[in-house]
Amino acid sequence: TSKMIDWNSDQVALFQEQLRQGMALWDLPLTPSLEQTYTAYAIKLVQTNAQMNLTAITDPAGVAEKHFVDSLSPFLLQLPQLDGMLRIADVGTGAGFPGLPIAMARPQWNCVLMDSLQKRCRFLSDIVMEQGLKNVEVLHGRAEDIGQQLQQREKFNLVLSRAVARLPLLLELCLPLVKVGGLFIALKGSDGPAEVEESRKALSVLGGVIDHVKEMRLPISQDGRTLIVVRKTKGTPKAYPRKAGTPSRNPLI
Template sequence: MDIEQFKASLEEKGITLTDRQLDQFQIYFETLVEWNEKMNLTAITEKHEVYLKHFYDSIAASFYFDFTKPFHLCDVGAGAGFPSIPLKIVYPHIEVTIVDSLNKRISFLNHLATVLKLDNVHFVHDRAETFGVNPSYREAFDVVTARAVARMSVLSELCLPLVKVGGTFIAMKAAHAQDELGTGQKAITTLGGKVEKVFTFTLPLEESERNILIIKKEKQTPKKYPRKPGTPGKSPIE
């Protein structure tokens, strides 16, 4: 996906990027490639692939959920900033908090926010399990996103404790999301969530499957969740 295709594909979805936003994506790409030589941020470094598989794919969350209103979004395990930083570029009025367990990635994100001149972005070095029991963050966010971090039964325990009652958890998945939902349903319900909608689409040009799961937080998460670091992955709620 070249820049013109990127711009045109988003226009088809009703999103018109300004020159400033297009510049920000160019700076994002250059910074990602530069820092990737020093640390492992992504295996995808070809420009056309970054624009399709990272930038467009991240923005796709806004095709199925309303990002035009101001809200506070928490991105769990965002790595190099996906999906929240592309979403922040397109929707500058949202507030973003990223939690990631690797300090090197937090250093990259701090630098990225500076060069992109982003405001209202916060980066926290922590494990999702300990972040989720911190009273400052627990049930504090309107929207929580996660992109390809872990299977749904595990991901729900890392993300749903952070969502306000009445808020939304957006899980971004590749193929086989329906299978994951089958095994993850118990965890979602236990943690206070309810699957509202599942949207399946294909990425333009390469036609690979993507799924966006919209999960509503209906009731408070029981105090015992999330469990201590490592436990959700070892013994998921299933």
């Protein structure tokens, strides 16, 4: 019933070429072993996508830049606050972006990839096993529920999220997981700055302040991106996140 889609050797070579070029333009190292790991992940992503919906992007150049290079922005990876050992979470990670490429590049960080769709979590667990990643945990669940679990709530130095929700809602899903003093970073498109304006109420209720907003371009396509960097300055009240479904029906705006 399901067709297998495999990149041919030219397509694999194109993926690797674009990945190398993007990383070089970002001024980030790409060791042969990291390139191998990213290539195996990309091939499996495109194969598995033929059986389940993981991504709309399957062309080699697109996967390299819009998934991998986008996940590995130096404006994120080289933030001075992120020196040392960290516990990080990726909320609504889907096929693993941005959390899994970051975890592969930063074996000293412990990464929890969270998603509410079981099938996507199984895909991620398979990659973690096949690549022997010791620093990645896959957690199936809704952020509203995970944010109320004692072993996860306010336990992360850094929480990331890409393409999950507009910022007021996203803050309720993500900020409860961040330790006081830690960061939440939303990866957004070029219209990201507009979402900051809608988020005053959510920020003050949940205990965050905007640290900075970084507008940038992807290094090959020049597509616009925004990193919204939020610092948690006080504990989130126990009532948040509200029960699953409520934040999206009635966001804090």
